[in-house]
Amino acid sequence: MSRLFAVVFWAVLVDYALMVGAQIWAQTFRREKVAALARIGILAGFAFHTALVAWRWIETGHVPTIGNFENALAGGWFIVAMTLWAARRDRYPLLAAGALPFALLIMGGGALSDTAVRPMVASLKSFWLYIHIFFAWLAYGAYTVACGAAIVYLSKTRASRRNGGGPDDPATKSSLDRLDELMFRSTVFGFITDAVMIGAGSIWARNLWGSYWSWDPVETWSLISWLIYGLALHLRITLGWRGRRLAWVLALAIVGVLISFWGVNIVMRGSAHVFNVG
């Protein structure tokens, strides 16, 4: 990437990191002005992040989907976008603090890999790629929001217990109920979009490799991740798991998503050329 691109990229990461810290500070010490500044800071970072995605798109001539770096750039964008959407109207003041670190992790990891511009290889020139990747980003973004909400839920319940309050305190209960519902809604959204991703990926695999499913590590891990979230939904809907129990499940389930995400990029790394020549 060019020097200017790199500067803006790292500035966005630093901005996100600082705003996460600012949010936590604002909540801990009840500084409304700092919380407002953090919101503005995240929005500003997101605006530059959007510009980076557009820049990369124009530079490469294709949607940023090739390689670790582009997937991290676009995937991180979806995480931030969905976090901002979920937290609009200031419903969940700490949500960004819980979810954005995953965007930082993914984007930081992506920046350590090869950032060179690559042409779109023939194996990626498929309508199904865009469906598969788009729903993957939606799913992973939603799972990250669920995880962020879970982390905030766990820290709030731990803090209120330490302060002698409890979940029966009306303001705390209302906040926790909203977080609980956000965890559930995000998981539902992620589960459905994840299913579309897997289905679209299978159809694409059949067109590219001649097989809907070949148990390769990437496919298998994405199925494992989907099953874990399916289990979380079962625990919630049929066995009534709520609150801290569900929060722990969702906070840990993100590990499967992170493995799926990096696994995809390991498989995608390879020749930029179509033919097995030379």
Added chain:
Amino acid sequence: MTGLLRAISSLRLTAALILAFSALLMLGVIVPQASVVGETAMQNAVAEGGGVRRFFLETLGLARLHTSPLFLALLALFFVNLVAVLTSRTGPTMRRIRMRVPDPEPLKRWVASPDALVAPLPVGWTAAGATSRLRGFGYRAIRAGDDTIWAVRHRAAPFGFVLLHVSFIVLLVGAILIYYTRAVGSARLIEGQTWEGIADDLRRPPAGRPDRLAFTLTSVEPRFEKGEPAGLGVSLRMPGGQQRSARVNYPAQWGATTILVTDVGVAPVLWLQDAQGFALDKVAAAAEHDRPTRVSMAGNRYLVTINPDVSRENFPSREALGRVPVEVEVRDGTTVLGRVQMTPGQTVQFGDARLVISDMRYWAGLRIVSERGGSVLVLGFVAGVAGAVWRLVLHRREIALQWNGESMRLTGRAEFFGLTFREELESLLEALQTIETKETI
């Protein structure tokens, strides 16, 4: 027996099975699988490893986990549990989606609950207007007395549970069909060559055999962008003269057979002539990418080794094909007659024979897959997603509206997302307060 049935249809068993299944799949990712690394590589790994490796990979079947008895047993138990759960819960689900107004007393108690929303009755308010307004919000409303309306939205949404879980069975049927009918073969053809046979050299179907297939590779079309390879396609002539084309990501389809293009290379056409120029032999040789290619000519008398100067960085376009240099070595038995670099159209003397590269063509590597059940699999995916959306997103909501001369009470319940539904109720109440007298059913 009842206890056993209850255990089999238990949702705790479902949770445990999902966990066990996931753990087994994780093992399949960590332990190398023969289906991923290839049978030959796996056999070599087992042969080179010690007894421990052989025990885990072969004896326990971990190298072929997805067809191992353990995996299949778990899968079978999973589907037994699924069918048991479906059997026990479909009846109650179907009863729930019936349009049935609650009994008056429970309905009255429900509306009287303290968390019902209350608002003054607007001037000119009518029940017909309220019903109409509720319909605008997607509710199906029924009068449940002189002063009560009961309404439901997405009444049949619980059926999504059935659809989602039946889709797993559809997916299983599709997978079984594919497993038992799938045949995979490979072919490497030079432009102009015809392939005929049964394509199952890579995988034979456990049941039956695929139909014989015949086609001719009429042309290979590599695509370039800014001088670099960017795409690959082939044109095929099928039985009856029908044309098909296959490109990367867009395979050719012929009945239940799919033909994918996987590879490409160059194939010099070699003529071997005697000293008088009479042809002794003619061969079109598909040159390998990464090593020299040996070709026998004139009844194995001559061994010709060709090594075209072609790599992924300089892969020739159709226009440049006629200029591709080829390193050629000719042997007569153990005697090397010569080693030169030739280009198409050039003739070189080797001993008492002459070698001509008359032409340079492309060859294409093809994968031929024949299977049935793919459309069943896709149907399963679609049904699963539709079921999940229907059940979880469009979930069922019920409301009850009661009024007297001065005020109205609105209460409701949703299967999921209670807080969001609460906001929906508040919007509904606001809308009900703005009903005008002219609104009718």
